[in-house]
Amino acid sequence: xDNDFIEMMEPTPKLYSKKxxxxxxxxxxFLQYSIYVISIVVWLMYDYFIAIATxxxxxxxxxxxxxxxxxxxxxIKQIEYQYNDQGIADWxxxxxxxxxxxxxxxxxx
Numbered sequence: 001x002d003n004d005f006i007e008m009m010e011p012t013p014k015l016y017s018k019k020x021x022x023x024x025x026x027x028x029x030f031l032q033y034s035i036y037v038i039s040i041v042v043w044l045m046y047d048y049f050i051a052i053a054t055x056x057x058x059x060x061x062x063x064x065x066x067x068x069x070x071x072x073x074x075x076i077k078q079i080e081y082q083y084n085d086q087g088i089a090d091w092x093x094x095x096x097x098x099x100x101x102x103x104x105x106x107x108x109x
Contacts, residue, residue, distance in 0.1 A: 010075050012087050013094035020098035027089040031069075035062050072096075 015021045035058040043051035070088045071079060073095040083091070 009078055009081075012090050015090060015093060015098060017098065020093055023097055024086075024089045024093040027092060028085045031062065031066055031085040031089065035059055 015024055035055060038058050039051050039055040042054040066085070066088060069092050070083060073091045074083065074088075
């Protein structure tokens with residue numbers, strides 16, 4: 001009973017620079033809407049049957065991409081929690097792309 005501790009969750013990082021926020025926004029839009037854009041383009045170029053098949057296939061592919069991004073940047077203890085596309089994009093941008101900007105902010109504080 002002495003070892004029953006609740007581990008602290010690391011909060012979703014905040015992005016301070018406009019460049020980092022734009023990258024996070026663009027990644028979120030890509031994760032949310034790329035499947036629909038791809039399906040519409042395929043529908044306009046070919047046929048609606050092929051577009052429906054592309055939509056189903058792109059759901060699977062984007063799910064794999066989303067999970068790979070999520071598992072690569074979110075801490076191991078927090079992987080079991082549910083994250084939306086904005087949270088995944090914020091984590092990825094803060095850990096992989098704008099890591100230097102976060103370190104500079106932490107040094108100033």
